[in-house]
Amino acid sequence: MHGDMHGAEVLVVEQWSRREDERLLTGEGRYVADMDVPGCLDAVFVRSDVAHGTLREVDCSAAYEVPGVVGAWSAADLSEMPPCAQSAATLQDLPPVPYVLLAQLSTEEAVAGREWPVLVRDRVRYPGEALVVVLGEDRYRAEDGAAKVTFRIDPLPAVVTPSTAADDSVRLFDGLSNVALRGETGEPIEESVWREAAVVVEARYRQQLLMPTPMECRTILAVPEGDALTVWSGHQAPHRLRRELATLLGGLVERVRVVVPDTGGAFGSKSATFPEFIAVAFLAVKLGRPVRWIEDRLESMTVASRGRGQDQRVRLAADADGRLLAYELNIDADIGAYPHLGVGLPMQTAWMATGPYATPRVHATVRSMVTNTMVTYPYRGAGRPEAAIALERSMDTLARELGMDPAELRRRNFIPPEDFPYETPTGRRYDSGNYAAALDLALETLDYDGWRAERARRRTDPDALPLGIGLSCYVERSGGEPGGLHEFASVEAHEDGTLTARCGTASSGQSHETVFPALVAETLGVDGTLVRLVEGDTGEQPEGVGSFASRSAQVGGAALREAATLLVEEARARAAALWEVPEAEVAWSGGTVHPVHGGHGGHGGAAAMDLAELVKTTGPMRVGGRFESGMAFPFGAHAAVAEVDPELGTVRVLRLVAVDDCGVVLDPAMVHGQAFGSAVQGIGQALYEGIPFGENGVPLLAEGLLDYLLPTFAEIPPIEIRDTRTPSPSTPLGAKGAGESGCIGTPAAIVNAVADALRVADPCLLQMPLTPDVVWRAARAPKFGEVGQAGEFGKTGEFGEAGEFGKAGEFGKAGKFGEAGEAGEAGEGGR
Amino acid sequence: MRITVTVNGEERALDVEPRRVLADVLREDCRLTGTHLGCEHGVCGACTVLVDGEAVRSCLVLAVQCDGASVRTVEGLSGPGGEPHPLQRAFSAEHALQCGFCTPGFLMVAAGALEADPSAGDDPERVAALVGSNICRCTGYEPIRRAIARAASEWPRTPS
Numbered sequence: 001m002h003g004d005m006h007g008a009e010v011l012v013v014e015q016w017s018r019r020e021d022e023r024l025l026t027g028e029g030r031y032v033a034d035m036d037v038p039g040c041l042d043a044v045f046v047r048s049d050v051a052h053g054t055l056r057e058v059d060c061s062a063a064y065e066v067p068g069v070v071g072a073w074s075a076a077d078l079s080e081m082p083p084c085a086q087s088a089a090t091l092q093d094l095p096p097v098p099y100v101l102l103a104q105l106s107t108e109e110a111v112a113g114r115e116w117p118v119l120v121r122d123r124v125r126y127p128g129e130a131l132v133v134v135l136g137e138d139r140y141r142a143e144d145g146a147a148k149v150t151f152r153i154d155p156l157p158a159v160v161t162p163s164t165a166a167d168d169s170v171r172l173f174d175g176l177s178n179v180a181l182r183g184e185t186g187e188p189i190e191e192s193v194w195r196e197a198a199v200v201v202e203a204r205y206r207q208q209l210l211m212p213t214p215m216e217c218r219t220i221l222a223v224p225e226g227d228a229l230t231v232w233s234g235h236q237a238p239h240r241l242r243r244e245l246a247t248l249l250g251g252l253v254e255r256v257r258v259v260v261p262d263t264g265g266a267f268g269s270k271s272a273t274f275p276e277f278i279a280v281a282f283l284a285v286k287l288g289r290p291v292r293w294i295e296d297r298l299e300s301m302t303v304a305s306r307g308r309g310q311d312q313r314v315r316l317a318a319d320a321d322g323r324l325l326a327y328e329l330n331i332d333a334d335i336g337a338y339p340h341l342g343v344g345l346p347m348q349t350a351w352m353a354t355g356p357y358a359t360p361r362v363h364a365t366v367r368s369m370v371t372n373t374m375v376t377y378p379y380r381g382a383g384r385p386e387a388a389i390a391l392e393r394s395m396d397t398l399a400r401e402l403g404m405d406p407a408e409l410r411r412r413n414f415i416p417p418e419d420f421p422y423e424t425p426t427g428r429r430y431d432s433g434n435y436a437a438a439l440d441l442a443l444e445t446l447d448y449d450g451w452r453a454e455r456a457r458r459r460t461d462p463d464a465l466p467l468g469i470g471l472s473c474y475v476e477r478s479g480g481e482p483g484g485l486h487e488f489a490s491v492e493a494h495e496d497g498t499l500t501a502r503c504g505t506a507s508s509g510q511s512h513e514t515v516f517p518a519l520v521a522e523t524l525g526v527d528g529t530l531v532r533l534v535e536g537d538t539g540e541q542p543e544g545v546g547s548f549a550s551r552s553a554q555v556g557g558a559a560l561r562e563a564a565t566l567l568v569e570e571a572r573a574r575a576a577a578l579w580e581v582p583e584a585e586v587a588w589s590g591g592t593v594h595p596v597h598g599g600h601g602g603h604g605g606a607a608a609m610d611l612a613e614l615v616k617t618t619g620p621m622r623v624g625g626r627f628e629s630g631m632a633f634p635f636g637a638h639a640a641v642a643e644v645d646p647e648l649g650t651v652r653v654l655r656l657v658a659v660d661d662c663g664v665v666l667d668p669a670m671v672h673g674q675a676f677g678s679a680v681q682g683i684g685q686a687l688y689e690g691i692p693f694g695e696n697g698v699p700l701l702a703e704g705l706l707d708y709l710l711p712t713f714a715e716i717p718p719i720e721i722r723d724t725r726t727p728s729p730s731t732p733l734g735a736k737g738a739g740e741s742g743c744i745g746t747p748a749a750i751v752n753a754v755a756d757a758l759r760v761a762d763p764c765l766l767q768m769p770l771t772p773d774v775v776w777r778a779a780r781a782p783k784f785g786e787v788g789q790a791g792e793f794g795k796t797g798e799f800g801e802a803g804e805f806g807k808a809g810e811f812g813k814a815g816k817f818g819e820a821g822e823a824g825e826a827g828e829g830g831r
Numbered sequence: 832m833r834i835t836v837t838v839n840g841e842e843r844a845l846d847v848e849p850r851r852v853l854a855d856v857l858r859e860d861c862r863l864t865g866t867h868l869g870c871e872h873g874v875c876g877a878c879t880v881l882v883d884g885e886a887v888r889s890c891l892v893l894a895v896q897c898d899g900a901s902v903r904t905v906e907g908l909s910g911p912g913g914e915p916h917p918l919q920r921a922f923s924a925e926h927a928l929q930c931g932f933c934t935p936g937f938l939m940v941a942a943g944a945l946e947a948d949p950s951a952g953d954d955p956e957r958v959a960a961l962v963g964s965n966i967c968r969c970t971g972y973e974p975i976r977r978a979i980a981r982a983a984s985e986w987p988r989t990p991s
Contacts, residue, residue, distance in 0.1 A: 024934055509969050
């Protein structure tokens with residue numbers, strides 16, 4: 001088992017667009033579940049069937065009678081195991097789940113007193129939380145054993161929304177508030193600003209919980225060998241996984257190797273050290289046997305991390321000319337049962353609250369609440385969609401109230417290109433942008449005027465279905481946060497003339513094997529087929545940060561470019577020493593060093609020497625290190641046209657245009673592909689995806705992917721992806737992150753289009769996903785202009801006061817819909 | 832239970848528990864791991880294989896039901912000597928895969944339809960139905976649609 005499965009041979013790539021393609025198209029890809037390790041045990045978890053409760057009893061004994069079951073352990077059983085024989089670890093009890101300080105996703109303060117045990121000790125806090133781990137000779141036997149485990153849980157009332165968690169009437173952690181973190185950005189805005197503004201839009205938005213749903217669920221295979229432990233996992237941050245596992249197992253980091261083979265998608269959801277991973281690694285070390293956990297879909301739908309999960313309240317003020325005066329965003333975030341992975345994630349939304357506008361006053365507040373749901377964690381967009389959707393929905397409402405073209409309203413308020421770098425009131429320093437150019441291209445591509453004419457026509461035609469146009473301009477952040485803006489990379493030249501590039505990133509479908517060698521080859525001026533990439537292997541590349549936050553091209557790519565540049569310098573220095581000439585006398589071109597003057601025969605016989613010969617003559621050559629990059633702020637403008645059937649409540653997106661700007665593009669086809677796929681995920685949030693909860697707080701997902709509706713081809717409208725390219729001055733390649741744009745920009749464009757089609761007076765009636773139920777009800781609500789000023793709607797109630805939701809419509813239905821049935825009738829829409 | 836299944840043209844005598852699904856037997860017993868399990872309840876289609884030429888969710892079929900049948904997996908798509916199948920070439924050319932996990936299922940759904948009737952690829956509605964039968968989370972499907980249409984246009988149409 002070595003990390004060189006990605007092909008050490010010089011690649012024949014002509015008939016394949018990407019180096020990854022041949023193996024993935026012929027069944028030769030290797031994902032964790034494909035690995036054949038003799039004697040490997042399969043882990044299966046017995047899980048809680050309630051959302052919140054007290055564990056009274058667990059009995060694993062019957063599982064041991066099942067043929068092929070090696071063992072079954074509760075938390076108590078694992079603290080009573082005999083000390084471990086393996087010297088790599090000094091294992092005592094099963095360690096708890098670690099928390100993530102990276103990007104301020106969690107904080108010491110938030111996790112204090114809120115331990116997350118790998119297996120439930122006494123309190124169940126989310127549905128599906130693991131009670132027992134069963135190991136079997138194969139998956140069938142392990143599941144046979146799991147079926148024999150008995151347990152008893154006394155249920156407690158469950159809280160599954162931030163609004164119900166906030167009042168602490170049910171506490172997840174005894175003696176501690178459910179509010180696990182409070183934060184803010186910007187300065188509080190004086191009441192006089194709102195009072196004196198010509199127009200103030202107030203609204204509430206629900207950013208529903210989403211399931212990232214990579215096609216491959218989570219995987220881990222832990223193989224102990226002597227004092228060492230090799231871990232294979234479909235993962236975005238192998239070095240972090242290695243460090244955390246080594247720490248938890250009480251062993252040395254050097255003895256743990258993490259390898260990421262082919263990974264079937266991640267979208268942010270595969271970068272943590274999950275409870276199940278710890279149980280598997282712990283038992284592999286304890287038993288001295290290979291153990292794997294291949295999560296299945298129903299398990300993933302129950303206990304994999306969620307994305308989004310915010311209840312938002314906004315106020316947006318403008319003068320009569322449409323100049324923005326102030327924007328306020330209050331976030332009540334649902335962070336799930338434990339604060340370890342994402343208690344600080346909503347701060348991303350607060351930091352990005354300013355959006356692309358030169359609003360003088362912006363203030364955002366965050367309350368992160370623990371609830372009886374699986375934890376929230378980054379999912380493609382990770383905090384930026386929530387910021388963009390809230391602001392962009394408000395902008396379209398504001399335009400309607402001002403009687404102004406929403407495009408013109410935006411143009412009037414964009415931060416102009418000459419104002420970059422731009423310090424936002426919410427603590428970001430935008431690197432570069434030309435927001436108007438992106439919007440103009442989007443409108444032109446859409447045929448904005450043509451669709452406006454069609455919309456006008458339909459409004460006078462009683463037989464026509466209403467049609468709406470929605471815009472959404474966004475700015476996001478890529479690369480990560482300070483402290484994580486670096487990456488490790490190296491380039492090694494071999495005696496046969498080939499080169500190996502190593503990087504601390506890990507691909508889960510982003511074509512790194514194709515893009516990165518091309519980048520290195522271009523820097524060196526050599527043929528791309530000579531360069532291969534090794535990544536996602538801590539044995540090959542001991543330090544690394546990983547692939548998340550759209551950082552691989554921006555940060556990892558820059559690191560590789562710099563490593564390649566260092567290799568050129570090293571080659572020139574060696575040639576200079578060899579030829580006994582000053583370095584300035586040695587030039588590099590096309591993979592060859594040669595004297596600046598004379599060429600063949602000059603300088604005491606020195607001739608041009610290619611890299612292979614230089615390595616043969618002077619010894620192994622591998623250069624690299626740690627390279628720092630900057631944050632970048634990609635942006636774009638999305639526009640959607642949607643037709644609504646008010647009788648059926650159905651939405652048909654007729655056209656979607658996404659203009660994205662991620663600075664310098666390394667590989668247009670790859671960026672285009674990711675932008676397209678991302679837009680489709682954005683459509684999923686806008687129209688289809690949501691988790692219905694039962695009264696008891698358990699998700700109603702018995703039919704799996706027939707209950708949680710991912711977009712299929714039948715739901716894909718005509719989508720056009722275009723780009724503008726504004727280089728980033730803060731990153732060495734000028735590249736900004738790509739691939740999250742659709743999740744960020746698309747949802748608001750679609751919701752705005754539906755709101756425009758229905759001309760609904762209270763936009764809060766349209767909460768995502770816009771299912772036929774939601775749309776049908778909104779279609780029957782008062783239209784804009786029918787009930788005085790729409791702005792008054794926002795003033796009818798304070799977000800967070802449960803009773804008000806019912807009055808405002810069926811908000812609860814759209815929030816944790818299904819959980820309270822008809823939230824409006826129940827009068828507690830938040831519950 | 833002893834069964835005989837022809838897998839990618841090779842006859843295999845297998846001794847399998849009756850409860851084992853075809854996907855597990857292909858992956859674990861035959862070590863043909865190109866067939867992927869994405870949902871295990873018949874929705875996503877990643878595990879699609881051809882059983883006697885028909886596209887089948889191999890997570891919903893018991894291996895014993897395939898006794899005497901001929902099964903074709905993604906490993907059996909390439910021609911003799913490893914010549915890529917038109918669908919494999921087209922998927923690469925159209926960037927119809929990113930992470931590649933769902934890809935074998937889409938390839939087999941399309942292969943089953945086009946091999947039964949190459950003209951299926953000329954009809955946009957039939958192509959749409961093929962693409963709409965499986966789930967992909969990376970590409971947004973449009974490249975997969977283009978790839979199937981492209982493969983169909985390059986399909987050898989002479990009767991064999």
